[in-house]
Amino acid sequence: MDGLLANLTERQREAVCCTEGPLLVVAGPGSGKTRVITTRVAYLISGGTAPSNILCLTFTNKAADEMRERVEASAGTRGAWLSTFHSMCSRLLRMDLDLEGYSRNFTIYDRSDQLSCLRNVLKSLNIDQGEAGLTRLPGRISAIKNGSANPVSGDEKNRDFSRIFAAYEKALQAANALDFDDLLVVFLKMLKSRPEILEKYRDRFRYVLVDEYQDTNRLQYEIVMQISEKHRNICVTGDPDQSIYSWRGADIRNILDFRKSFPEARVVLLEQNFRSTAGILKAAGNLIARNRKREEKSLIPVLGEGLAPRVVSAFDPEDEALRIAEAVSSLSSGGAPLSETAVFYRTNAQSRAIEQALLDRGIPYVIVGSVEFFQRREIKDLSAYLKIAVNPKDDVSFLRICNVPARGMGDKALDMVKGAADSSGASMFEAAVRIASDQNAPPRIRKALGELSGAVASLADFRGGVGGAVGRLVEALRYAEYLGKAFAEDAEDRVANVTELISACHEWDEKHPGGTLADFLEEVSLLSDVDKWDRKDAVSLMTLHSSKGLEFDTVVIAGMEEGLLPHFGIDGASDSDRIEEERRLCFVGMTRAKRNLIVTWAKNRRTARGDIDFGEPSRFLRESGLAPLLAEVSESRMTPYPSPGRAGPGTEEGDEDLEFRDSLAGEAEDEPFKTGDYVKHLSLGPGRVVATKGFGCSAKVVVNFPRLGLKTFAVGLAPLIRVNPDE
DNA sequence: CAATGGGGTATTTTT
């Protein structure tokens, strides 16, 4: 047991060893929080607690998996329950759910299933999509379900919304489907309506741990309270300064008020930072100190001063991307592993330019999130077949695949199915199966529905596990053939995706002997973006939100501009609560960096619609003390390299804005490149100009390199110089 | 019944 506690600080040891009663661990970034949690679990086990009496809730499946590994390694046993709230609720519901028409083979609807469902609902209510604000509905519905908004009624618009909400709920129940929030809502309902089940879990979970407690919402709070009420051995860890999910219903009061909920709670503060060098922590600390709604807490560096954070100014997003790629490439050639390098941004849309620049340089990268594998059309189509096989009431999935591949199911046929379903109280798929064997039904429709139900039925043959079943489904549907016909352009990619799906299924089968289709779907639908990410030998690109809990040697934060970070949302509002959350988000990003922090901003950034320029460097640069490093970007001309900034006076209130403007200007202009010029590129070596395009700011040159072939560069941005032919 | 084109509209973060 002493071995477990070796190498822990006094405070960390306290957090590990106070196992009885409520405990709040306020843990700053890099303070060894994960280590504390896993050691605590191992410590409990080594003290004689049965692993099955321990419940540890984390924010992502990835975190849960990593913690499980570490616990098993140090405790030498398995069986402690480590999972996310959503996975836990889902798994427990599959054991006991029997409530208001829901049954245990329920389907989990993700965001896009939810949208499809809402589309159907609007159609049946005869409400226009635009009118109803379709894309904003899931958020509003979620806010009500997770307890961060009140169900409103009253004016006309809200009356519509109430109708939509009610119809949506009804549709979900009819489809035996739960959305993400329902997993928690229905679980809580089950606990409240079935005391014997509640009692079972209260008995079972003698020790409850909750990580990232600052990002729990009202529902999660209630679940925790319900489950831990009996033994009151509840340990929550978190950091109010890293609360970044209020828009998803996270209630920062859960952590701020922990002491009110549990007056007897012990509090341990972990402030030492073992991750980042002092220069980085200084910037991050300056920044977060600006938040008013905050409990005083410091970042105490353990490592040395290290490199100062760097600010890079760019002309536009392409320029910014280019400079990021340059920085990454020079670090990499200096021996830094790409797997220890990450680029963070506020919005997913920003990844495009960065991807392109990395692609141009041949720098490998992986993106967390964006258009994820399971969101691709062909994958969603095949998944819909699996979902129907598990839960025949799933109308959303039925509508998705009833005519994929095309089998002549038009509006007329669909109306017939819908009519039959409505009049018999069955789901659409159930009705379809009936019509398929109905002698009186039109032959064409019978044939189509026969094919459909046959394909679904083929999944019941489970030889070769999920992989075998999906393989046979693809065969039965002649799906590859369909893709070839329907998608002339990118059919090959799509077929490759299908192949990849099948091999992923086989892989899953190997890891889960005896696993069922339902198990597979369950796991797949609860996977988050980060869960699917693997640290490869490549630069990682992700949103600031996704970066929570990770760390890298080098971190680049792109788009440090007013409006983007802090982001002024769709309504442009920028009240202080929102700004404070944006500040925390930036703080989270900065504190992921171990040794090297680079922040970049672009002078010109077009919005999707008009062409409004943001153009102001983020206030966060000033607040973190990095403003003096800003180099002004000239309007007419981009500088080849960011110039070192002049050291400015401190950041007193006043005319800081002027401060930005009169920083260094661009360098002197070069002669334009001409076709035939011999040039040398900083990292790519010598080459020859074969073409030029545009002029002024948008001038580009195409350079032919002996080994690499043609590359296009923006003049003045690329580290490109003219050389003599004989050099 | 499918494909194509035009027009209109939405723009943050995600378990």
Add this chain to the structure above:
DNA sequence: TACCCCATTG
């Protein structure tokens, strides 16, 4: 600007 939906046409 880019995507998505719908209507029209083949």
